[in-house]
Amino acid sequence: MSASEPIYLDYAASTPVDPAVADAMTSCLRGECGRGNPSSQHVYGRRAAQRIEAARAEVATLIGARPEEIVFTSGATESDNLAILGAARAGAQRGRHVVSSRIEHKAGLDPCKRLEKEGFAVTLVSPARTGRIDPAAVAAALRADTAVVSIMWVNNETGVIQDVAAIGALCRERGVLFHTDAAQAVGKFPIEVRELPIDLMSFTAHKLYGPKGIGALYVRAGVRPRVLPLTFGGGQESGMRPGTLPTHQIVGFGAACDRARRALSSEGEAERIMSLRERLWGELSAVDGTLLNGEGAPRVPGILNVSFDGVEGESLLHGLSELALSTGSACNSASAEPSYVLRALGRDRELAQSSLRLSFGRFTHQAEIDAAAAAIRREVQRLRALSPASDTCSGRNGRGAEVLGEAGGPGREVWIRFRLQVEGGIVHGASFRVYGCPHTLAVAAWLAEQVRGRTRGTLIPGTPTEWARVLDVPVEKLGRLLTLEDALRECQRQWPTV
Numbered sequence: 183m184s185a186s187e188p189i190y191l192d193y194a195a196s197t198p199v200d201p202a203v204a205d206a207m208t209s210c211l212r213g214e215c216g217r218g219n220p221s222s223q224h225v226y227g228r229r230a231a232q233r234i235e236a237a238r239a240e241v242a243t244l245i246g247a248r249p250e251e252i253v254f255t256s257g258a259t260e261s262d263n264l265a266i267l268g269a270a271r272a273g274a275q276r277g278r279h280v281v282s283s284r285i286e287h288k289a290g291l292d293p294c295k296r297l298e299k300e301g302f303a304v305t306l307v308s309p310a311r312t313g314r315i316d317p318a319a320v321a322a323a324l325r326a327d328t329a330v331v332s333i334m335w336v337n338n339e340t341g342v343i344q345d346v347a348a349i350g351a352l353c354r355e356r357g358v359l360f361h362t363d364a365a366q367a368v369g370k371f372p373i374e375v376r377e378l379p380i381d382l383m384s385f386t387a388h389k390l391y392g393p394k395g396i397g398a399l400y401v402r403a404g405v406r407p408r409v410l411p412l413t414f415g416g417g418q419e420s421g422m423r424p425g426t427l428p429t430h431q432i433v434g435f436g437a438a439c440d441r442a443r444r445a446l447s448s449e450g451e452a453e454r455i456m457s458l459r460e461r462l463w464g465e466l467s468a469v470d471g472t473l474l475n476g477e478g479a480p481r482v483p484g485i486l487n488v489s490f491d492g493v494e495g496e497s498l499l500h501g502l503s504e505l506a507l508s509t510g511s512a513c514n515s516a517s518a519e520p521s522y523v524l525r526a527l528g529r530d531r532e533l534a535q536s537s538l539r540l541s542f543g544r545f546t547h548q549a550e551i552d553a554a555a556a557a558i559r560r561e562v563q564r565l566r567a568l569s570p571a572s573d574t575c576s577g578r579n580g581r582g583a584e585v586l587g588e589a590g591g592p593g594r595e596v597w598i599r600f601r602l603q604v605e606g607g608i609v610h611g612a613s614f615r616v617y618g619c620p621h622t623l624a625v626a627a628w629l630a631e632q633v634r635g636r637t638r639g640t641l642i643p644g645t646p647t648e649w650a651r652v653l654d655v656p657v658e659k660l661g662r663l664l665t666l667e668d669a670l671r672e673c674q675r676q677w678p679t680v
């Protein structure tokens with residue numbers, strides 16, 4: 183942990199590559215699998231093919247599958263597409279209805295949208311407030327013409343684990359194919375996929391300490407004829423996913439799976455990560471107005487998603503530059519919605535926007551968790567103290583009159599209150615309380631400086647467009663500066679006329 187390098191708390195976006203995996207890939211590239219196309223019949227090709235089959239066995243072993251049930255892809259996005267589009271199109275004769283959920287990764291939602299354009303009907307099931315999808319809700323969504331159901335195993339924002347055994351069972355009862363996106367599940371807890379009613383399962387190497395750009399779709403024996411390929415070519419992977427197999431990527435994926443199996447079975451990795459999460463939550467929950475997203479549902483150890491009541495998400499993230507993490511807020515965009523996953527859990531826009539996803543794992547130390555907790559507590563307290571909601575002092579201090587100007591309000595993007603000390607017709611001092619994005623905070627502070635020495639008539643120093651230019655505010659934030667201007671106008675209205 184060095185002073186300049188942020189602490190990496192974004193394992194749910196991508197895990198660091200395990201050094202053992204990097205070594206396996208490097209020696210593969212430098213050695214026997216650096217030469218030869220695994221489809222070739224000569225010795226170089228055969229050696230590469232052997233390395234691939236050894237890795238396929240490691241990947242299959244981690245999830246309790248047979249090697250021939252593994253189809254290599256470029257990652258979970260492609261696997262989700264292959265499973266959902268492939269199964270729906272293959273089953274179109276039988277029916278043109280698909281069931282999924284509102285909290286899927288975009289890699290699952292977007293193929294469903296695509297299917298709607300192709301004339302399929304899609305039903306998206308809503309989760310309960312805990313983030314759990316009730317199997318009964320999936321059962322209720324099934325129709326006679328349902329071709330495939332796709333429900334993720336573990337949510338990438340909240341870490342909530344779904345009951346795929348129950349959901350899969352009710353699909354199997356009706357003869358409907360069941361796919362699950364297990365990108366956040368594989369390697370996080372033991373999985374025996376053949377013992378579960380799962381037909382198709384997506385996962386990816388870079389969420390389990392392997393390289394980016396390689397993943398797999400588990401296709402249960404016998405299910406292949408019910409899935410159409412997306413691409414056509416040289417017949418690799420039995421035609422399900424043609425293209426030259428990337429030997430070194432697959433070797434890295436295999437090494438990562440082998441490592442994950444050992445970490446889960448003998449090294450107590452999950453327990454250690456769980457205790458880090460408990461420690462972090464212990465620290466954060468001590469701050470008032472901290473809410474755990476996914477509370478009450480079973481969750482994977484390495485993800486903690488929290489919302490901070492009354493704290494603006496973008497400013498929170500801005501103040502935490504020593505941490506590398508993700509947020510539920512929609513940064514730098516006036517139009518983008520805060521996390522649709524947290525909204526689906528019933529969080530309002532503000533709480534969804536004020537959330538942090540902290541994700542960690544194999545290489546996270548306790549000292550990093552402690553430093554992160556301290557930084558977050560500091561920032562939350564700083565922003566709370568700055569907010570108008572905490573402004574209890576209404577009395578005047580000093581001589582002269584106090585002029586208040588407020589605009590925006592609770593639940594809005596901006597809430598600003600200027601407090602001017604006016605004496606002899608000019609502003610002697612100005613303070614402010616503000617809730618808003620980092621740009622809003624910066625402009626409010628700048629305005630509080632600028633208004634000093636001004637009279638009622640000259641109080642407002644220029645226009646919001648000019649302020650935006652001076653302080654480099656992006657155009658989509660201009661609306662927020664108008665609220666600051668409103669507050670200064672309100673000061674003018676309140677200005678005592680004696």
Ligand SMILES: *Cc1c(COP(=O)(O)O)cnc(C)c1O
Pocket residue numbers: 194195256257258259260287289334336337338363364365366386387388389395397
């Ligand atoms: C990361 C992730 C994906 C996308 O995986 P890629 O390998 O990056 O394409 C899909 N689904 C979930 C749940 C994920 O967490």
